[in-house]
Amino acid sequence: MSDDLIQSVIEAVPDPMLHLGPSGEIARANTAATQMFGTWIVGRSHDAVIRQPGLLSRIEAMQAGEGASEGRFERSDQSGVTQFKVRLTSLVDTGLLLHFTDITHLREAEEMRRDFVANVSHELRTPLTAVLGFIETLRGPARNDPEAQARFLGIMEDEARRMNRLVSDLLSLSRVESEERVRPNEDVDLHAVLQGVIAALRPGAEDAGNSLVLECGDCLGDGTSRIWGDRDQVMQVFLNLCENAMKYGGPDKPVRIFMAREMGTGLLKGPVLRVDVTDEGEGIDSLHLPRLTERFYRIDTHRSREMGGTGLGLAIVKHIVNRHRGRLRITSEIGRGTTFSVQLPAI
Numbered sequence: 074m075s076d077d078l079i080q081s082v083i084e085a086v087p088d089p090m091l092h093l094g095p096s097g098e099i100a101r102a103n104t105a106a107t108q109m110f111g112t113w114i115v116g117r118s119h120d121a122v123i124r125q126p127g128l129l130s131r132i133e134a135m136q137a138g139e140g141a142s143e144g145r146f147e148r149s150d151q152s153g154v155t156q157f158k159v160r161l162t163s164l165v166d167t168g169l170l171l172h173f174t175d176i177t178h179l180r181e182a183e184e185m186r187r188d189f190v191a192n193v194s195h196e197l198r199t200p201l202t203a204v205l206g207f208i209e210t211l212r213g214p215a216r217n218d219p220e221a222q223a224r225f226l227g228i229m230e231d232e233a234r235r236m237n238r239l240v241s242d243l244l245s246l247s248r249v250e251s252e253e254r255v256r257p258n259e260d261v262d263l264h265a266v267l268q269g270v271i272a273a274l275r276p277g278a279e280d281a282g283n284s285l286v287l288e289c290g291d292c293l294g295d296g297t298s299r300i301w302g303d304r305d306q307v308m309q310v311f312l313n314l315c316e317n318a319m320k321y322g323g324p325d326k327p328v329r330i331f332m333a334r335e336m337g338t339g340l341l342k343g344p345v346l347r348v349d350v351t352d353e354g355e356g357i358d359s360l361h362l363p364r365l366t367e368r369f370y371r372i373d374t375h376r377s378r379e380m381g382g383t384g385l386g387l388a389i390v391k392h393i394v395n396r397h398r399g400r401l402r403i404t405s406e407i408g409r410g411t412t413f414s415v416q417l418p419a420i
């Protein structure tokens with residue numbers, strides 16, 4: 074291959090590429106490579122630039138006549154660590170080609186998947202261990218104790234319901250994630266959805282002494298509360314937020330749902346519908362706010378579990394709001410309460 078041809082070929086590749094000459098010097102680097110390493114590298118020996126033993130030994134093996142191979146390369150700067158897969162190809166008599174592919178995002182996705190599986194297993198294992206323990210007790214020490222049997226069966230039912238909730242939330246989350254790029258196209262009246270949410274929650278709210286109040290801003294008239302949406306998902310957003318407000322707001326505390334039509338700001342252009350769900354609970358330390366919508370993130374795991382929480386409710390809310398091209402904001406004041414504010418583009 075002629076020198077010009079090698080240069081044109083490596084220039085056509087958007088990833089960093091280096092051409093090492095027969096004596097190991099960096100004969101050529103494409104633009105992506107000089108942006109990554111600097112222009113000074115051309116003409117230098119490769120081991121002055123690639124100082125990582127794993128990749129250097131791959132290069133050495135190739136120079137000694139081994140066939141095509143792969144190595145790893147890592148770079149760190151202010152923005153963090155970038156990981157590369159490096160493909161090494163031999164050019165007969167003219168050296169080696171090194172092709173760097175950024176695999177950082179693949180590694181991150183792998184890590185997230187691993188964490189997720191570990192979290193799900195942990196969440197399922199706790200109730201399962203309890204159920205198995207009680208089965209053993211019912212077969213053994215409590216065999217002839219009807220009172221204990223009734224109590225243990227009650228606990229087993231609670232644990233089984235918890236697993237059931239977890240599985241339903243996992244299924245909702247995976248459905249919402251898979252549809253996130255599909256624009257919802259039902260003509261949904263948000264005011265009617267909120268009334269539906271309140272009607273569904275009212276019996277439970279009355280038992281806990283929570284009042285659920287829906288208020289509307291002045292400029293909201295007939296037909297002004299419509300969005301392009303997925304009715305069930307929009308309902309799910311406000312069910313989750315109102316249930317949380319009741320759970321974490323505490324018993325005998327009001328939950329206020331305020332709805333208004335306003336002009337969007339920033340990326341949300343045009344008219345939007347804003348719904349604020351406000352409780353009078355203990356409030357949330359600002360430290361936790363950015364992480365609340367992560368899957369399984371809870372401020373107090375024990376309290377969340379006690380109240381039947383799965384740690385997935387807000388992750389589901391975030392994905393649904395994203396799918397609707399909306400925005401979720403959380404503001405909280407310690408000792409006063411929390412507001413979850415959802416903005417959705419209006420029709």
Ligand code: ADP
Binds near residue numbers: 321383388
């Ligand atoms: P969970 O099933 O634990 O309620 P969510 O995803 O709905 O899961 O919420 C995640 C965490 O956010 C909760 O465990 C709780 O710590 C916190 N949280 C959610 N809503 C509120 C609220 N209204 N007030 C205080 N904390 C809240």
